[in-house]
Amino acid sequence: MDDFERELTRMMREGRAHTPFDPGRRARLYDGIRARRRTRVLVRAGGSALAVAGLSVGLAFLPHLGSGPAPADLPLPATGSTAPPRSGGPTGAASATADPSTSLPPPDSTESGTPGGSTTTGPPMTDPGSTASGSVSPGTTEAGTSTPDVNGAPTYPPPSG
Amino acid sequence: MQRFRADGFDEFVAARWSALLHVARLLTGGDRQRAEDLVQESLVKLWFAWPKVAEQAPEAYVRQVLVRLAARSARRRWWGERPVGELPDRPGPGDVSAAVAERSRLEAALALLTPRQRAAVVLRYYEDLPEGQVAQALGCPVGTARSHASRGVARLREILSDSARPVK
Numbered sequence: 154m155d156d157f158e159r160e161l162t163r164m165m166r167e168g169r170a171h172t173p174f175d176p177g178r179r180a181r182l183y184d185g186i187r188a189r190r191r192t193r194v195l196v197r198a199g200g201s202a203l204a205v206a207g208l209s210v211g212l213a214f215l216p217h218l219g220s221g222p223a224p225a226d227l228p229l230p231a232t233g234s235t236a237p238p239r240s241g242g243p244t245g246a247a248s249a250t251a252d253p254s255t256s257l258p259p260p261d262s263t264e265s266g267t268p269g270g271s272t273t274t275g276p277p278m279t280d281p282g283s284t285a286s287g288s289v290s291p292g293t294t295e296a297g298t299s300t301p302d303v304n305g306a307p308t309y310p311p312p313s314g
Numbered sequence: 315m316q317r318f319r320a321d322g323f324d325e326f327v328a329a330r331w332s333a334l335l336h337v338a339r340l341l342t343g344g345d346r347q348r349a350e351d352l353v354q355e356s357l358v359k360l361w362f363a364w365p366k367v368a369e370q371a372p373e374a375y376v377r378q379v380l381v382r383l384a385a386r387s388a389r390r391r392w393w394g395e396r397p398v399g400e401l402p403d404r405p406g407p408g409d410v411s412a413a414v415a416e417r418s419r420l421e422a423a424l425a426l427l428t429p430r431q432r433a434a435v436v437l438r439y440y441e442d443l444p445e446g447q448v449a450q451a452l453g454c455p456v457g458t459a460r461s462h463a464s465r466g467v468a469r470l471r472e473i474l475s476d477s478a479r480p481v482k
Contacts, residue, residue: 157471158439161420165340165440168417174331182327185358193362 323364326372327357334376340436341384341429344421348387356380377441378451381433388429423473430454431466438463 154162334356338349356379360372367375424432430452437448449459 158467161435161467161470162439162442164416164420165436168420169333169336172332172335174328178331179324179327182354182357185354186361189358189362 320361320364322368323361326368330373330376334380337377337436337440338380338384339421340424340440341381341433342387343425343427343432344418345425352380352383352387355383374447374451377437378453381437381451382453385429385433419474423470426473427466427469428462431462431469434459434462435466435470439467 331353334353335349338352338356339346342348342352356376359379360367360376363375364372424435427435433452434448437443437451438445443451445456445460445463448463449456452459452462454462
């Protein structure tokens, strides 16, 4: 701190005069506090009114939102099996959580994937997620699991709706 | 409830009113009416925050509010003043003295600084605060507060040396 800064400090501090906090100033201060409190109350009341109005508008629109189709009416999402139902064939319901190793064709399949000239039209066994587009003989898998039903009837999920 | 809220508030205000008013006067460049308004507004804000800050650092809180209000009011073009027929307080005969002249010179010089420079100089040299607390009150990094203070002092040096230069 150089001489000028010391002089500046002295000038600032010497000019200080004692000003008492008299009752007039105290009354003015508390008037200001009351006015500020009123303002805050009004602002809060206005905010609450706005919140209530917003909620009311939201609730007024809510019944319209609730009149849409119920979740049970919505079409089920595709799970990977797009084969049409066939009687006597394997179940077409493919489980999305099925183990890919279960997609092996049964041993009596005539279209076993032997590497040498057989004409398999099913999907490759290592790609359980793909869908078959060609004709599939009974006993072959398309996608996902395909275990033959003991009754020979397809086990598709019941139609909803 | 109100008694609980204001517990110790009156004592704090009575003890610190004069010092706060002087700081506000320096922050406004000698404008006494505006200084009183700033102190009043700062103390109103302090009253609402009193339950939180009473046990901690009420003076630091009110100083920070004062500095920010002073900076904000310096940007205003009009402070709610209204013309009156008579002056509310006239200078007494004892006011014309060397001390008052020096104070007026200092306040006039402070008034030529920017609000942030003025606040930095007042907090650093009058309140003798460390740079970290000056920066906290100004709401800026320490380097910026240091820069404001050094530029403010340089400007004051220039102004006061010009005004003290003898007339040829």
